[in-house]
Amino acid sequence: MVVSVRGAGVVVTGAGGGIGAALARRFAREGARVVVNDLDAGRAEAVAAEIGAVALPGDASAVIGAALDALDGTVDIYCANAGLGSGGSETAPDEVWDAAWDVNVMAHVRAARALLPGWLERGRGRFVSTVSAAGLLTMIGAAPYSVTKHGAHAFAEWLSLTYRHRGVKVHAICPQGVRTAMLDATGSAGDLVLRPTAIEPGDVADALFEGMAEDRFLILPHPEVAAYYRARATDPDHWLTGMNHLQRKWEAVD
Template identity: 70%
Template sequence: MNRRPRPRYGTTRPRHGPHEATAGDRNETKGGHMENLRDAGVVVTGAGGGIGAALARAFTARGARVVVNDLDAGKAEAVAREIGATAVPGDASDIVAAAREALGGGIDVFCANAGIAPAGGPEAEDAVWDAAWDVNVMAHVRAARELLPEWLERGRGRFVATVSAAGMLTMVGSAPYSVSKHAALAFAEWLSVTYRHRGIDVHAVCPQGVRTDMLASASTAGDLVLSPTAIEPEDVARATLEAVDAGRFLVLPHPEVGRYAVARASDTDKWLDGMNHVQRKLETIQRDQQVR
């Protein structure tokens, strides 16, 4: 069957019916294709360091016009200077309008990367839970709310959510992080299910440990579970761009996470027993540290 190529950034989209993006159009981008990101308007939140900075560098290297967002203005400006991008500091949940102005036009790719990982469980105060929910979930919802009308009108847009393997599995030591990351993955899945036939591409980035400030502050839980297999932020960015090129929803910089998810689904009680073993080991280490 003949398939018309999908329009690329920097080109004019043919005016067909308002919602005529098809599965055939999407398949044309797969199988070794490199997505044309030249002149694409890209926004990366939480880009003052770590995964966000690596994503900003990777998109810039592909010719995109990048907005670097971070709560820390100094960090955002430093990354922007390094890569020739534009810094727009501020709250990630209220960035779309300012980013549009900085780009001088529409946003083609939005990377919802900002996140926080507070420790604790039900005993954590409501303010802790509210903060995790606001940054890890509602910032994604607010961005999509503002971006979708524009994207649906032109039949094209790309939403990249940094979720974490915790969204597919769980994270010992942090219920707010685990719960909110599950919600972030669910929201990304919903966006893809609802809008993929209308030209909206969605990617959920689900790494385990990454050598960032967040991992460095994860204390015992991070040392026990994440540090042994931690990768560099650049590895996550590389995997993300590969998924963009392939048109693939799930981004697994740690391939083993996919196997863990299958094990979790096929024998949930066995998986829970294994994770509980990790939890008990963590508690033993923490008790030993208190004795010292």
């Protein structure tokens, strides 16, 4: 099966670089009408100019209205890609936790609120959530990120189970390390866990299109994540012990 997006109205948040820019480029190459959203206006405008898209800089939570205007009233595909890679433990300040929750979870909820009435009326729509493998598993040294990415995954699951019979397709992209600025910001924890198997942003976009063609909810650009996820569910204590070994290894070198 091949999914055509030619002529579709697509919004990609956090598309000024990294995975978001790769998604925007791939959708544009496939003939979609793309809106590029990013907090950084210069980066959004640069990507939009490169691919012949519309730049709508600003908060991802507030982009839907302007995107509908730019796309003649129809958003067919929404890529909830903007995210905060907040590190730290339970001791991270409340404002760090609040910001991670707002961007990594509530921005998705607000987008769904705005888009679902139209999608349900038309009987079609596609919601793509960039969750990260941290949302299926976890990530050492990054409690706010891990916890809120679990929330993003849970919300994507809920959307899918609630609306799939009404024509709404949902995909949760769950890569491990991707060669982006966010990976660079993870420091020694990322060097230990993510960088050895890191892939390019374009590989993530390719995985999404393969997953859309196969109508899969989980998009795993790193296939080994499926085995980790299975092991976690089958024997959580064994899996947690293994992750704790990684934690101790990180503490020894950090």
